Amino acid sequence: MGDTRNLGTSPDEVQFRFRDDEPVDHAxxxxxxxxxxxxxxxxxxxxxxxxRVLLPFLGRLAxxxxxxxxxxxxxxxxAARILREAGYAGELRAVGDVLIDQLSHMRxxxxxxxxxxxxxxxxxxxxxxxxxxxxxxxxxDRRRTIAEMRHxx
Amino acid sequence: xxILTGNDLxxxxxxxxxxxxxxxxxxxxxxxxxxxxxIIAREVAARRVNVPYACQATRxxxxxxxxxxxxxxxxxxxxxxxxxxxxxxxxxxxxxVI
Amino acid sequence: MYQYDHYDQAMVEARVAEFRDQARRRLExxxxxxxxxxxxxxxxxxxxxxxxxxxxxxxxxxxxARQMEMxxxxxxxxxxxxxxxxxxxNIQYNWIRLEDAADILADLATxxxxxxQTSGNCIRNISSDHxxxxxxxxxxxxxxxxxxxxxWSSFHPEFTYLPRKFKIAVIASAKDRAAMRLHxxxxxxxxxxxxxxxxxxxxxxxxxxxxxxxxxxxxxPIDQFITYAEACLRVYNRYGRRDNKYKARIKILVHExxxxxxxxxxxxxxxxxxxxxxxxPREELARIAEHFAPPAFVDGPxxxxxxxxxxxxxxxxxxxxxxxxxxxxxxISLKPAGGIPGDATSDQMRLVAKLAxxxxxxxxxxxxxxxxxxxxxxxxxxxxxxxxxxxAGLGSANMDTIEDIIACPGLDYCSLANAxxxxxxxxxxxxxxxxxxTEVVGELKLKIxxxxxxxxxxxxxxxxxLGVDKxxxxxxxxxxxxxxxxxxxxxxxxxxxxxxxxxxxxxxxVTDIYLAQRTNGERFLDTxxxxxxxxxxxxxxx
Numbered sequence: 001m002g003d004t005r006n007l008g009t010s011p012d013e014v015q016f017r018f019r020d021d022e023p024v025d026h027a028x029x030x031x032x033x034x035x036x037x038x039x040x041x042x043x044x045x046x047x048x049x050x051x052r053v054l055l056p057f058l059g060r061l062a063x064x065x066x067x068x069x070x071x072x073x074x075x076x077x078x079a080a081r082i083l084r085e086a087g088y089a090g091e092l093r094a095v096g097d098v099l100i101d102q103l104s105h106m107r108x109x110x111x112x113x114x115x116x117x118x119x120x121x122x123x124x125x126x127x128x129x130x131x132x133x134x135x136x137x138x139x140x141d142r143r144r145t146i147a148e149m150r151h152x153x
Numbered sequence: 154x155x156i157l158t159g160n161d162l163x164x165x166x167x168x169x170x171x172x173x174x175x176x177x178x179x180x181x182x183x184x185x186x187x188x189x190x191x192i193i194a195r196e197v198a199a200r201r202v203n204v205p206y207a208c209q210a211t212r213x214x215x216x217x218x219x220x221x222x223x224x225x226x227x228x229x230x231x232x233x234x235x236x237x238x239x240x241x242x243x244x245x246x247x248x249x250v251i
Numbered sequence: 252m253y254q255y256d257h258y259d260q261a262m263v264e265a266r267v268a269e270f271r272d273q274a275r276r277r278l279e280x281x282x283x284x285x286x287x288x289x290x291x292x293x294x295x296x297x298x299x300x301x302x303x304x305x306x307x308x309x310x311x312x313x314x315x316a317r318q319m320e321m322x323x324x325x326x327x328x329x330x331x332x333x334x335x336x337x338x339x340x341n342i343q344y345n346w347i348r349l350e351d352a353a354d355i356l357a358d359l360a361t362x363x364x365x366x367x368q369t370s371g372n373c374i375r376n377i378s379s380d381h382x383x384x385x386x387x388x389x390x391x392x393x394x395x396x397x398x399x400x401x402x403w404s405s406f407h408p409e410f411t412y413l414p415r416k417f418k419i420a421v422i423a424s425a426k427d428r429a430a431m432r433l434h435x436x437x438x439x440x441x442x443x444x445x446x447x448x449x450x451x452x453x454x455x456x457x458x459x460x461x462x463x464x465x466x467x468x469x470x471x472p473i474d475q476f477i478t479y480a481e482a483c484l485r486v487y488n489r490y491g492r493r494d495n496k497y498k499a500r501i502k503i504l505v506h507e508x509x510x511x512x513x514x515x516x517x518x519x520x521x522x523x524x525x526x527x528x529x530x531x532p533r534e535e536l537a538r539i540a541e542h543f544a545p546p547a548f549v550d551g552p553x554x555x556x557x558x559x560x561x562x563x564x565x566x567x568x569x570x571x572x573x574x575x576x577x578x579x580x581x582x583i584s585l586k587p588a589g590g591i592p593g594d595a596t597s598d599q600m601r602l603v604a605k606l607a608x609x610x611x612x613x614x615x616x617x618x619x620x621x622x623x624x625x626x627x628x629x630x631x632x633x634x635x636x637x638x639x640x641x642x643a644g645l646g647s648a649n650m651d652t653i654e655d656i657i658a659c660p661g662l663d664y665c666s667l668a669n670a671x672x673x674x675x676x677x678x679x680x681x682x683x684x685x686x687x688x689t690e691v692v693g694e695l696k697l698k699i700x701x702x703x704x705x706x707x708x709x710x711x712x713x714x715x716x717l718g719v720d721k722x723x724x725x726x727x728x729x730x731x732x733x734x735x736x737x738x739x740x741x742x743x744x745x746x747x748x749x750x751x752x753x754x755x756x757x758x759x760x761v762t763d764i765y766l767a768q769r770t771n772g773e774r775f776l777d778t779x780x781x782x783x784x785x786x787x788x789x790x791x792x793x
Contacts, residue, residue: 047493072289072372074412078489081409085527101273101290108408124276131269134258136402138529139409146258146402147531150538163278164348165302200280204298221723223662227300231663233591233673237331237346 007044008065009095009115016103016125018112019091024063034061044095051079058088066111068096077109084110084140103128110140154184154212157192158224159205167227168202169217175202178239179228180216218249225250252313252614253398253542255363262405263360266367270294271353278350293373293411295341295366296352300666303347306369307359311379311397311421312340312617314364316604319615321362323600329355334600336585336593338657338708339418340378340617341369345664367405372413374404374484378420380428381618384543385626387574390442393423395540396449396476399531400438403477410484414491415499417484418456430619430735432464433457433711435501436483440473447473453483453513454505457705461741462502465510467517475521478530482521486513546612551577551631564690565637565648570628577630581611583623583640584647584655588684589677592658593621595645602643610636619708621657622650653688653695653762654680657708661701661718662725668701670718670725675699678755692762694774696735711735713776714761715742716754727754731761731787732779743784746792760790 008028017023028042031049034057042063045051054061064083066076080092091113094106098116103125106114135143157170158179168175169182170192176182185192189207196202209220219225230238232247240246255263270290277287295306307322314322322342326334329351330344337343347355359365369376377397384392400419404410410417420431423440431437437452448470455464471479487501490508505513553576557563570579583603585593595603603623607615610632611625618624628636640646649655656679659665661672676699683689698712702719709715715730726748733742749757762775764786769778779787 050489071286072412073493074372074410075489075493077409077412078485085523099286100276101269101286102412105406105408105411121281124272124281127272132265132406133261136262136405137407138527145531146262147535150256150258151532151534160298160302163350165298165346167301197284200278203284222725223300223666223668226662230301231345231673232671233663233677 008042009093013095013115014093014113015116015119016114016129017091018107021091023113024091028063028065045076045079047073047075049079051082052086054083055086058083058086058090061088062090063093064088064090065093065095065115068094068098068102071097071099071102077105080106080109080111081140100124100128104131108135108139108141108143154210154217155186155189155207156182156210156217156219157185157189157205157207158182158219158227159196159202162200162203169228170196170202170205179210179219182210182217215249222250252315252394253310253539259402260360260363263363263365263367266294266365266406267353267356267360270356274349274353289371289412291349291352292371293368294352294356295369296347296349297370298666299345300662300664302345303349303352304664305344305347305352305355305366306337307342307344307364307366308369308376309340309342309364309617310401311377311383311394312381312619313383313394314615314617315613316608316615318362318364319600319604319607321359321364323597323604325355325358326597326600328358333594333596335591335660336595336617336621336623338619338621338659338706339376340381340619341376342617343660345660370416372415372417373411374407374413374417374419376418377401377404378418378429378434378619380422380424381616381624382428382571382580382626383423383616384545385571385573385578385580386424386426386428387572388426389424391423391440391447392540392543393421393440395536395543396423396438396440396473397421398539398542399477399536400480403480403531407484410488413484413488414493415496415501417487417501419480425737427735427737427739430708430711430739431455432739433461433708433735434464436480437464438480441470443470449473449476449479451479451483453517454502454510456500456502457708457710458500459497459703460502461705461710462506463739463741464502465505467510467514473536474533475525475530478524479517479521481529482517482524485520485524486516490516546614546627548575548578548627549629551629553577553630555630555633561641561648562634562637565641565646566633568648568652569650570633573627575627578627579630579633581625581628581633581636582618582650583625583645584649585622585645586649586655586680587644587647588649588654589681590644591673592656592676595623599643599645602639602645606636606639620651620655622655649689651694651696652690653683653692653697653714653758656680656697656699657712658699659701659707661699661707665701667704668718669703669720670701670727672699672701672707672716672718675716675718675727675751675754678751679758682755682759688762691766692775694776695762696776697758698733708735709733710741711739712742713774713779714758716758719748721748724750726750729754729757729761729791731784732776734776745784745788757791761787764790
């Protein structure tokens with residue numbers, strides 16, 4: 001039950017990735033461990049963790065995994081946006097009970113990599129990512145909102 | 154007796170396990186004994202029923218009468234709209250529910 | 252009223268396509284029911300006692316004739332010729348097939364309607380004052396603010412998997428005609444000098460543990476309004492309880508943290524989000540508000556011909572003062588004595604559409620009291636309107652009387668219910684109508700819920716009735732003294748429950764006590780507040 005127990009998904013469990021850089025190849029640590037260890041570059045956030053605890057360490061993190069033990073627990077969406085709002089530019093990976101119908105919202109919240117427990121149908125996923133041609137509200141993906149487009153000069 | 158009931162996946166209609174399939178009529182319901190879980194698992198996987206569950210019922214002269222008023226309402230239809238129930242012409246039908 | 256532009260239209264159509272795909276995957280077995288359920292709920296599709304039930308959104312209770320006609324057509328084409336108007340200003344159809352649901356949503360989309368987020372653990376329909384745009388006492392029409400919130404809350408990527416449902420009401424008057432303090436977030440648009448802003452209340456709700464929302468911030472400048480709402484939601488999404496379904500609403504979070512601490516967390520998040528910049532451009536509110544410009548009112552007579560006593564009674568009971576003195580707002584009662592509260596046939600819906608088109612600038616409203624409303628009727632046209640309504644069974648002159656009962660569908664329709672509520676409503680309204688006591692009793696808001704979820708708003712009833720399951724038999728708890736208005740209060744239980752006959756007799760006894768004790772034009776609620784529970788308890792239980 002040590003805090004330094006290593007967790008995390010490996011690159012081959014990642015089914016969709018929207019980055020060009022090399023994926024981090026070592027295991028993620030817990031949030032508690034991340035605060036203690038000065039060399040951790042990958043961390044896993046559980047639903048009950050406060051993402052803001054990681055703010056001092058964002059500079060050295062290359063991978064943040066956000067765990068969704070059940071797809072109905074939406075805390076990970078806030079965690080993701082908070083990290084992106086704080087300027088985190090590394091890989092933000094959604095892991096766990098990640099299903100087709102959550103993909104587009106996860107992407108908007110800043111996730112750029114997805115390691116679902118059960119591999120998803122590629123065609124369904126492609127369609128799901130493309131669900132929304134336009135968006136109403138601001139999110140981490142910084143897409144121009146419909147309101148902004150209505151009023152640009 | 155222990156009977157099984159659920160809703161049809163496509164239409165939402167209330168259905169009752171009749172031993173080989175799912176009937177719209179509660180009087181076709183059969184006693185499933187201790188087989189409820191096995192039947193439920195198989196039928197849900199095959200999508201022949203949605204959200205089924207077991208409930209208690211008694212056999213009466215007319216047929217099968219679920220023990221709980223909720224299941225009797227499901228068997229017949231809304232008590233306040235006799236015209237929309239399975240027995241719109243039967244003046245005794247609402248009494249059977251209550 | 253608001254008209255979709257091509258962006259809005261595309262969003263609704265994208266949602267239809269998304270749901271069509273989800274339903275296909277369910278029917279093919281690619282989604283289990285557990286996986287599909289939250290998705291279909293977010294498109295208003297419940298599985299109820301007899302069939303699927305579809306709850307169509309009527310944003311802030313406003314629709315035009317064309318939309319009402321579509322609702323009638325859907326009732327005929329896909330359902331059994333009627334619909335039920337709800338306590339959140341929506342409409343429900345009870346006999347829907349999953350295989351038709353996507354087609355229904357597609358039909359709705361052709362008239363700018365949808366069933367988006369009318370259920371599920373997400374932000375629900377934004378409700379508002381049914382007299383919006385007509386009431387003399389509003390600071391401003393609240394609906395543009397409700398529409399801004401509707402767009403902000405639709406498909407919000409961060410708030411789609413909240414701990415529980417989230418209901419928002421927006422009003423713009425000191426009088427609360429939308430039960431605002433009993434919502435998860437209540438917003439009152441206010442003026443400070445010439446500046447417009449929003450007072451935010453959070454943590455109200457009915458259900459298992461009813462609570463009145465405390466004030467969180469008395470003035471948020473209107474150009475930070477959405478940012479503040481986002482802060483409130485983010486704190487809830489992060490810290491609302493997820494361990495127990497019955498403790499997952501924001502009211503529990505606000506109660507357990509205390510309003511001061513919840514406010515502190517919101518203000519912190521608000522400051523952060525201001526720096527991120529999530530507010531829509533201020534021109535957007537102005538653009539939306541243009542759709543709500545007042546219609547071209549014309550002068551006319553300010554009184555009616557009272558020679559027909561039935562018409563005069565209807566005018567006295569069912570019309571509401573308008574900001575223009577040649578107009579009134581006219582309530583269309585869906586509560587004929589002995590009828591099913593809130594239900595309307597497709598023919599009745601078509602008639603209402605016609606009246607809206609001919610007499611109310613093509614606008615009709617759904618009231619949270621399960622009635623309909625023509626917001627802008629010339630006094631000169633009232634006779635014609637009433638004659639049509641009366642012929643169609645929509646002319647009951649009983650607004651806010653004991654016949655104007657709010658009742659959830661109850662065990663006749665709803666899989667969550669413990670007891671039937673509609674038969675109770677029918678018997679009570681019939682009894683009071685038959686004995687002529689309705690008029691004598693005057694204003695009395697009776698609300699009936701078939702289970703603890705309180706969709707009938709019984710906690711806010713002057714008289715409230717809650718259906719419970721007592722060892723497999725329907726039983727009813729009686730409560731007194733609730734109010735959903737600006738004098739908001741939660742009703743108190745009288746004592747042990749009753750069976751169906753017993754609770755009807757109890758309601759009569761309670762009104763007997765009121766009639767015996769009232770003074771100086773007191774309403775039932777006033778007498779109750781003056782004399783307290785004891786005299787009623789005494790009469791009920793001896």
